[in-house]
Amino acid sequence: MIQDVxxxxxxxxxxxVADVRPGSEASVRDLLADLAGLTRAVGFRAPGDQLSCVVGIGxxxxxxxxxxxxxxxxxxxxxLSGARHTAPATHGDLLFHLRARRLDLCFELERQLMRRLAGHVRVLDEVQGFKYFDERDLLxxxxxTENPAGAAARAALAIGDQDPAYAGGSYVIVQKYLHDLDAWQALPVAxxxxxxxxxxxxxxxxxxxxVNSHVAVNTIVDPDGTERQIVRENMAFGSPGAAEFGTYxxxxxxxxxxxxxxxxxxxxGEPAGNHDRILDFSTAVTGSLFFVPAADFLENPLDNSTSDGSLGIGSLKRSSR
Ligand code: HEM
Structure with a gap:
């Protein structure tokens, strides 16, 4: 079963985004197995506010x-390095993506996670995000709007036949962007x-x-006419006192x-040079990729243990590629 994406x-x-300290692997594995339970414990007190947590592994x-x-x-x-803009790669062993209708629920779950992870991880980046008025970003x-929904979203998300051992899993990429809001706001709305x-x-x-609008650049259609979609959940973040304005x-x-x-x-750019104009006002400062295991994989890692109790290949043995 797919995690709560x-x-x-x-x-x-x-x-x-965090790194795991050497020697802390078992504690982290245990926490990941308990993640759904912890999320339920925090979220149950506020039914309807839809607390969820997805974890990705680097x-x-x-x-x-x-x-x-x-x-x-x-x-x-x-x-990536284009003629004008760069997407840096930054390190990360773990990504936790917490969401709710209220920040206090995310905050409380993060607090509980950090209680368990204290001494075991080094936090590399921590961002509190929000939706700005009616589902807007800070631009x-x-x-x-064009996020796929229902069956199309499940199809976009799910690992398919190309890796059957990990069916029910997914991949996630995160990037933190900082906006030059002064330059952006100096542009006429048109x-x-x-x-x-x-x-x-x-x-x-x-x-x-x-041809270089954000929508045009991110509309990808295969030669057979199939549109390739992804599921996004961008959030605004910032600190007006420090003149920091961003999109995660x-x-x-x-x-x-x-x-x-x-x-x-x-x-x-495709062709090279046709870069997305959103980048003239937005700078990527992080970039990491994670695998999102199925929820039951996280909960039962010991299904794959060897007789000495360490983790082995077990039922996850991959079919030949
Ligand atoms: C500065 C960061 C970004 C901002 C502020 C931003 C904002 C937006 C906005 C306002 C839209 C139009 C409404 C919608 O359909 O959601 C959009 C569409 C989209 N964005 Fe972004 N985006 C950002 C980064 C990215 C990145 C890094 C990717 C992919 C790697 C991406 C992929 C897409 C896609 C696939 C669409 C839908 C295109 C369509 O089918 O119409 N965006 N984005």
Whole structure:
């Protein structure tokens, strides 16, 4: 069963990226097995506020936690350099993606997670995100409209036949972007709309799309006409006192290749040079990739233990590739 990725858009989120200290693998594995229970314990007191938590595991951590072969497409995030813009790769063993209708629920769950993880992890990045008015980001545009829903979302998310041992899993890429809001706000609204590819007030897609608009660059259609989709749950974050304004990008997909292609189109351009104009106002400062195991994999890692109690390949033995 897939982790709690598919949700109504949340109002609040916390994104936590951490490294696991050497020797702390068993404690982290135990915490991951208890994650669904902890989330239930915190969330049950506020039914209707939809607390959820998804965990992702980075390439550098996998073989330290589990003896099962690594998921086929798990690798470190590949940074990108275009003629004008760069997507840096930054390290991370674990990603926790907490969401709810209220920040206090995310905060309390993060507190409980950190109680268990104290001494075992080093937090590399911690961002509290929010939705700005009616589902907008800090550029002022409605963000998330074209997310697939229902069966299309499940199809976009799920690892399929290409890696049957990990069916029910997914991949996630996160990037933290900082906006130059002064430069953005100096643009007339009609020009901002050409950058994004949708109207600002009504959120309707423009019919005369510029080739380097964010929407045009991120619409990927295979030669057979199939659109390749991802599931996004971006959040605004910031600190006006420090003049920091950002968007935390998070995208899930059954293969990282779809998101990587979008990123190549954004940063390098297809053809090269046709970079996404959103980058002229937004700088990526982090970038990491994680595997999102199925919930039952996390809860039963010992199904794969060897007789000495250590973790082995067991039922997760991969079919030949
Ligand atoms: C600065 C960071 C970003 C901001 C502020 C942002 C904002 C937006 C907005 C406002 C839309 C239009 C409404 C919607 O359909 O959601 C959009 C669409 C989209 N974005 Fe982003 N985005 C960001 C980064 C990214 C990244 C890094 C990717 C992929 C790697 C991405 C992929 C997409 C896709 C696939 C769509 C839908 C395109 C369509 O089918 O119409 N975005 N984004």
């Amino acid at each position: 598919l949700r109504e858009p949340a109002k609040a989120a916390i994104f936590l 390439a550098s951590l996998w073989s330290r936690l589990y003896r099962a072969p690594a998921p086929r497409d798990l690798h470190p995030f590949r940074g 002022g545009f409605v963000d998330g 020009e901002q709309e050409r950058v994004i590819g949708r109207s600002k007030l009504s959120d309707i897609e423009l019919t005369d799309q510029a 990008f998070i995208g899930y997909a059954g293969t990282p290749e779809v998101i990587e292609r979008m990123l190549r189109r954004m940063f390098v």
